[in-house]
Amino acid sequence: MTETQTPAAGAQLSLRALTKRFEKFVAVDALDLDVGAGQFFALLGPSGCGKTTTLRMIAGLEEPTSGQILLGGDDIARLKPYKRPVNTVFQNYALFPHLNIFENVAFGLRRRRIGNVKPKVDEMLELVQLGAMATRKPSQLSGGQQQRVALARALINQPRILLLDEPLGALDLKLRRQMQLELKRIQTEVGITFIHVTHDQEEAMTMADTIAVMNNGVVEQLGGPTELYDNPATTFVSNFLGQSNLIRGTVKTAGADVVVDVHGTTAAVPADRARVTSGDVWVGVRPEKVELTAAGQAAGAPGTTQTGTTLAGGVVAEVAFIGVSTQYLVEMPWGQQLTVFVQNNGARDDFRPGDPVDVHWRGEHTFLLDAAQDAHAGEEE
Amino acid sequence: MSAVVGGLTDAARGTATTPTPTPISRRKLTGYFLLLPALAWLAIFFAVPSVQLMATSLYDRSGSLEYGYEMTFAVGNYPAAWTAYATQFGRSFMYAGIATVLAIFLAYPLAYAIAFRAGRFKHLMLVLVIAPFFTSFLVRTLAWNSILADNGFVVGSLKTIGILPEDGRLLASSVAVVAGLTYNFLPFMVLPLYASLEKIDLRLVEAARDLYANGFTAFRKVTLPLSLPGLVAGTLLTFIPASGDYINSQLLGTPKQAMIGNVIDRNFLVILDYPMAAACSVTLMVAIVTMVLFYVRRSGAEELL
Missing domain, CATH: 3.40.50.300 (P-loop containing nucleotide triphosphate hydrolases)
Structure with missing residues (x-):
């Protein structure tokens, strides 16, 4: 530790x-x-x-x-x-x-x-x-x-x-x-x-x-x-410095990329960002690194061809407009709510509560932590 | 209530248009009305007696209680008092001064310990400091009479270890009077010192130690100056009553240890020379006020006045 x-x-x-x-x-x-x-x-x-x-x-x-x-x-x-x-x-x-x-x-x-x-x-x-x-x-x-x-x-x-x-x-x-x-x-x-x-x-x-x-x-x-x-x-560090989404997963194979099964979807994480390479893990991703699209739409910020992981079946639960960004809470099929920050730069769709959405992220934006650790450690009260 | 509200609106309107001073000055007067009881008290029990005392000090000494005194502005009473009782004046200030210094050295460590080291015994220790006040001043001084008695434990022990000669005694000596004064006024030194020390933020001492001051220097440069208001207050509360005290000299000393308080007491109640007693009282008062002013100026604790 x-x-x-x-x-x-x-x-x-x-x-x-x-x-x-x-x-x-x-x-x-x-x-x-x-x-x-x-x-x-x-x-x-x-x-x-x-x-x-x-x-x-x-x-x-x-x-x-x-x-x-x-x-x-x-x-x-x-x-x-x-x-x-x-x-x-x-x-x-x-x-x-x-x-x-x-x-x-x-x-x-x-x-x-x-x-x-x-x-x-x-x-x-x-x-x-x-x-x-x-x-x-x-x-x-x-x-x-x-x-x-x-x-x-x-x-x-x-x-x-x-x-x-x-x-x-x-x-x-x-x-x-x-x-x-x-x-x-x-x-x-x-x-x-x-x-x-x-x-x-x-x-x-x-x-x-x-x-x-x-x-x-x-x-x-x-x-x-x-x-x-x-x-x-x-x-603790992931929660104390900023916010993190920590999603439960299980390592399938470990190589240059650690491949993790996340609630039925496969996610790849570069090995140098994995603190553990076997067993149960937390897949962590920062809210502003998550991309939100309408259900079924392909991800990809303009100018990038990289495709990462897509988790389908989310439903927008809450929307909070902050000014520079909008903060979404997305309810996933396994009951967890993910936090997503979307920059209000006009390049993204707006969503309302109840909209079906997919969440996407890129492998190099994630990190793998030991699932034995408390997912809520270091969170602000 | 409605008058106050009316006053407020009048005042508010007044600032907008023409000034209407009446409601404001009425509210200002309320403060003075509240002062009245205290002012009346001071006038009856302080101002009138003081003026009477000063007047008495200028009466013709050839008068008497039965036939009355004549006001002759006999300024000569003062030099007469000074020449007759210079020794007692000097002795009073010397005894009070020694007692005050002793009280500082006894009280400072005690107050320091209560403020910083006593932990959960702090309140108990404070109660113990105040506890003597539950019995009368006279009884406590009489207790010292038996503590210092010739056949008492203290004198016996001191003789055994040879500090006191075989025919030596403590009672009826300057030592006894000063010891009594120190004891009786010690709490008046401890309490203001404690109040001052207790307010000191210990992080200031840590800051001093961080800035290259060892324990003693940190005390000298930070704790001591910050406790100065308490030290000055304690000194005044000890020195002033001690210089006017006559009980300790009466019960623990002899006429050879007579202080000015005994002189005033005797002139008022035994000799019945009121002008002389009053002249001594006024002299004592003026002398103390002068010394206090000088002392407070020098110590830079003007906010106490």
Whole structure:
């Protein structure tokens, strides 16, 4: 279930069998993880998955039960937080209310008795566009400004690694979008390794180079945003990142293509997209990769000759017009409802509830998962 | 109710056309009416007695209760009070100061432990801090009288380990009076400190540790400054009543430990020299207010005033 791939050489932070056990439950279970130097790395997962505990162990605010935290080869797992070249942007920022913005940002420099504080702080406030706010108190700033102060206060210490704990969680949607781009810009500019903890899959996909999807204290899958989305390794990942249709099937033959029997229809899935190659499987396909036609009509988007799998006998159950797309729920003969997103680009027919339809997809858009896994794992409530 | 509604519509119409100020000012007056009971209370029980006290301090000292006092604006009462009782004034502020400092060192760790370390015992510990208030101040001070008594356990133990000489005693000494003051006003230090500490977001301490502050520096730079309002409030609540106290000196000390409270008490009730007693009272009040203002300014906790 756990899949860890080691990214290119030069990994700066490595977690080795990192474990945190609280009295009754295991928050982080023998976690192995490698984060490359200069990466924007996201730990993504639902609340309680162990991502924040992992972050706090890297920061030194939580002591690991066992395991190693290797920073450039040195084990820092037992070091006090103030001895680690790691800084954190806390959830809700944790700015010092009794100090002004300048002193908040200068805090780390002063503790390390680094001279020449003023130009450094001024430069950092400039980077986060808060030069004019130096003498204000945190309470006089907006949420977005406080967020940037928290970032400046951590970055000014030039940490080897910057940890961000749900940094945008307290901001409204519009500001969050803006700050996502801002964070990405700053990360590119300073080149420090960012490790970003979030439960927001969109936020993780927008910013991170590499995402580790965590669940129940282990990494379910690690990879780039596109890879995780297109080829999820578990039902949890397929549901937690976007939506998936998971249809029950049985493998008939396995070769370059894995051929699966799906409720009487044969579907072919490229072998590199199959996590299992025998027995019962989930055939997964994203809603926007499914094509809908009137019953009996041939599929095929303009310009393609590829024919994939066709499942006949569907009936439109529900239609929701979203704007850019229309969302259909299609009831299949075996009782399952499939979700289909159709772009409203004028090239498709519209359907109404009760219309008989066929659903089509192409093999390279599907993925095969172990049928032993819960089809609803990771779905939003 | 209908009057209020009418007032609202009038006001709304007023902004659109010509201003009609009457309904608005009537609503403003409601606030002042609500203040009246408290103002009356303050006038009767604070303003009038204060003025009376100041007037008394300027009466001619040759008068008496039976034949009445004559108002002669005898400003000379003040220098007379200062020269006669300089020792007691000084002793009061010294005892109160020492008791306050002792209370800070006892109360801070206690309040800190209750706020951050007590877990499920937090409320029990708070109750224990307040519990002494269930008995009277006098009884508690008398209890200290027997704790520190010459044939008591404390004196005996101290003599055994040689801290106290064979003929040494605790009762009837400055130590006893300061100990009594510290004990009696300790809860007034603990409670505001606890209230201040309890509000501190522990993530701020984590942030400080993340930003290269060790445990002690994090305390000095974050916890301590953020608990300053509680510390200042506790200091005032301890120092002010302690400097005017006369029970502890009376029950645990001798005339050699007399504080200004005892002087005022004796002048009012024994010597019956009202102008002298009043002059001492006013001096004490002014001195304390001056010290408090200076202290609060210096500590940067102006919002307490």
